[in-house]
Amino acid sequence: MTRLKYMGKTVLRLLTLLIAVSILSFLLLEASPVDPLTAYIGTDSTLSEEAKEEIIRHWGLKEPPVTRFLKWAGNFVCGDWGESITYKKPVKTVIxxxxxxxxxxxxxxxxxxxxxxxxxxxxxxxxxxxxxxxxxxxxxxxxxxxxxxxxxxxxxxxxxxxxxxxxxxxxxxxxxxxxxxxxxxxxxxxxxxxxxxxxxxxxxxxxxxxxxxxxxxxxxxxxxxxxxxxxxxxxxxxxxxxxxxxxxxxxxxxxxxxxxxxxxxxxxxxxxxxxxxxxxxxxxxxxxxxxxxxxxxxxxxxxxxxxxxxxxxxxxxxxxxxxx
Amino acid sequence: MEQKTKQEILSVEELSVSFSMYQKGLRKGNLEVLHKLSLSVRAGEILAVAGSSGSGKSILAHAILGILPGNACMDGRMLYKGQPLTEKEKKGLRGREIAFIPQSVDYLDPLMRVGKQVRGVRGTKERQRELFRKYGLEEGVERKYPFMLSGGMARRVLIASALMEDACLIVADEPTPGLSERLTEETLKSFREMADAGCAVLLITHDIDLAFKAADRIAVFYAGTVVEIAPAEDFRKGKEALRHPYSRAFLEALPQNEFCPLPGFQPYAAKLPKGCLFAERCRERNEMCMGEIPMRKVRGGEVRCVHAR
Missing domain, CATH: 1.10.3720.10 (MetI-like)
Known part of the structure; x- marks a missing residue:
């Protein structure tokens, strides 16, 4: 019984830790000057404004942070960790x-x-x-x-x-x-x-x-x-x-x-x-x-x-x- | 047999122990804690070394076993069975012929099973089981860790450890505090058995009652030296039979006697008076007490007092 309780506690602790870490990382990135769009297309891009708008809408960058976080977290839990911009491969594969x-x-x-x-x-x-x-x-x-x-x-x-x-x-x-x-x-x-x-x-x-x-x-x-x-x-x-x-x-x-x-x-x-x-x-x-x-x-x-x-x-x- | 019980196992002559340590900043000084201490134990005898706490009794035990810390310095002579007992000899004898019984379960490795610890580095399983049976320790005890032992079990485990090999001299340092009356009796009985088997037992204690009950002779310890060695019956007879004023005061202070404490404190090792160490608190003090006070034989005992007759 105590062993089961210990395991339960451990799992609970891991879950709270993961939630806390992901929220904190998300907040830090949100506050940082990192701009996903620039990161994706590069600084000297010749892309038209319309095309940029298109990407922003597609990624949902205009939506409020909470919505974006929940969307990311939902996908993450389902196994979709997103696409790495640097390596042009799914994040899961890269890791x-x-x-x-x-x-x-x-x-x-x-x-x-x-x-x-x-x-x-x-x-x-x-x-x-x-x-x-x-x-x-x-x-x-x-x-x-x-x-x-x-x-x-x-x-x-x-x-x-x-x-x-x-x-x-x-x-x-x-x-x-x-x-x-x-x-x-x-x-x-x-x-x-x-x-x-x-x-x-x-x-x-x-x-x-x-x-x-x-x-x-x-x-x-x-x-x-x-x-x-x-x-x-x-x-x-x-x-x-x-x-x-x-x-x-x-x-x-x-x-x-x-x-x-x-x-x-x-x-x-x-x-x-x-x-x-x-x-x-x-x-x-x-x-x-x-x-x-x-x-x-x-x-x-x-x-x-x-x-x-x-x-x-x-x-x-x-x-x-x-x-x- | 008569010859054997008479044999002097350990003789300590004029033993002084000092520690070099830093006093007041970086000045290095020597702190002498034992001063010209002399005593001897014979085979088949229990000698109790009795004195108040903090008078350096444990240092005596450690000096005999050769386990003083590195900053300690020894002077004087020790003889074991008539042969000089040097540090090298001690190294070979301790654990084999000279056994130490420590105070408490703290002297056992908390992470080692009891059986393995009792066997030590040379003991056999047969001997350990035999001793466990003798001291009423169940077989399961050898698989336990020290923290699982009760006070009485720990005591018996420590005694069993001392008897793993053929000890001739047993040094027990405060073996009974915290034990119930029944366990104390039991412990003392086992010391008597060891003495009857031909061991010399040096029982270090602050409990004068215990010394009365258990010992054949009592050495009274004061401020780092022995002031009187007398047969235990002299202490039972009362203070007139004793030779040193401190021994008499010791008796007077007991609850069953006058219950009258001696005023003052033991002198601190760094600020010892010249001459007799007890002079400051002594009623019989005069100018004769200021010189060197030798150990003298008086009425079948030994005493370090110029007035004793």
Whole structure:
């Protein structure tokens, strides 16, 4: 019963979130100087005034915003997400095509930043106050404060241009047909953007894990473990990981929002054909249907991250188990 | 057997512990919390270390186990079974021959099942089950997490942990606060059983009543040092049998006696008086109290007071 109630609540929460996000995005676009007509026909169009009137009437741009929003929302729910002006394709197709690239990129970056950040954080906590700790701390703070696009440009100019180790951009080699592209090609093209994207998360996770483990190390049960003859290694293995992994994973899931924000920049720098570069292009081109579609998708994505964190917590944390 | 019960398991000689810490801004200073403390425990005996809260009793336990924090500095000597007990020795002995019984369930990892914790890093499942049966813990308890245990169960779990391996010395730090009378009795009974089995038990407590009931000898702790060590029966006999004015005041303050508290406070570790640490509050104080006060043997006990006869 409680489980059913929890699920019901979750669905309700997702629905209210989606409604709120779509209304807010719509309002923001409404208030912005984006003019769908100009975006569609271009600024130096030679179209006659009558033809323009025709388009405006066809799109219903003269109607009040509420009517337009409801019309869009109704179509959206029925599966018609509109046509992307930038890509001249249905929004759904654009998002579907690009989402798989972005998901792979985000997953790689997410795993990379999680594993690396956690390891660094644990190491720093064990060596608290020593040189290793100071180096990791400084490094993490620097990484956390550096803008993603700047890091991306640095990586690009150093690893791709100077050293020539990685491709300069795109998700597949140029001049190859889709059938010729191998999995390794895709991975090879993904490494640099993924590393760039993970930079932000690595520092954050490292600092958080460090803080958490230091807190745990000062707990009485660590003292007791030492009194019972456990070595530092045994303490890390038996108590450290057990008590820090859950919080770290939770924070990692909660970082989905930053991950999504990060791809907009990272993908643009590396001309990576994912959601992020589509978002940038849609923003620059005043592509209202695509912007709205991506906004709703990003809300679902971030919500899923937070939900995963919550569920994992309920499953893995014995003290919370009684509430499920 | 007689020989075995006499063997001195742990002997602490003139132990001082100080912490280096920042005082007033960036000036680093040393704060001495234990001063030239001496005591010893023999096999088959329970020695209670009794003193008021905040007098540094737990530091003594941590010093014996070698789990003081990094900014602590130790001076003096410890002998274990007649051999010097260095930090390296402690590392090898703790958990094996020297067992620690902590205060509360907070000393258990909240995310580890009880059975696994009791077994520790070297214990076997057989031994753990045997101990659980002995202390009336159902088999299901080993699958529980610490937060699911009642106070009494937690107590028994901690005692069982101490007995996982063949401990010769058991250091129990305030093992009974918050327990019901029945559970306290039960806990003390298990300490007696451990002593009868040949262990030396060091029972650290602020509860002098408990010390009377459980211990063979009582070491009275004041301001970071032991002022008197006497057989427990001397405390039962009344204050005339005791040697140190603080021990006598301790007795007078009990509800079942005069219920008359001693005025004043323990001196703070950073502002210790010269000479006798108790002098400020002592009725018998005179100029002899200003010098170095050694531990002396008086009437079958030991005392750190120049007036004791």
């Amino acid at each position: 579907a095509e690009r989402l798989k690239y972005s998901l792979a990129l985000m997953l790689a970056a997410w795993l990379f930043s999680g594993i690396l950040g956690y390891a660094f954080g644990m190491l720093a906590a064990v060596r608290q106050g020593k040189l290793t700790d100071k180096v990791i701390k400084t490094f993490s703070l620097t990484l956390q404060s550096a803008p993603v696009f700047w890091i991306g440009l640095l990586f690009l100019s150093f690893f791709a241009v100077r050293l020539g180790w990685f491709p300069i951009g795109l998700a597949t080699p140029m001049g190859k047909t889709a059938e010729e592209v191998t999995v390794f090609d895709r991975i090879y093209h993904m490494i640099l953007p993924a590393v760039t994207l993970s930079v932000l998360g690595t520092g954050k996770t490292a600092l958080y894990t460090r803080q958490k483990f230091i807190e745990i190390l000062n707990k009485e049960f660590i003292l007791y473990a030492r009194a019972r003859g456990e070595s530092t290694g045994q303490i890390i293995w038996r108590h450290g990981i057990r008590n820090t992994l859950m919080p770290a994973v939770t924070v990692q899931f909660a970082s989905f929002s930053e991950l999504f924000g990060g791809i907009a920049l990272a993908e643009s720098v590396f001309s990576y054909p994912g959601i992020g570069s589509a978002l940038t292009a849609a923003g620059l081109g005043g592509d209202v249907p695509l912007l709205l579609g991506i906004a709703v998708c990003s809300a679902v994505f971030v919500f899923a991250g937070n939900l995963a964190a919550n569920l994992l917590y309920l499953v893995l944390e014995p003290r919370a188990g009684s509430f499920v």
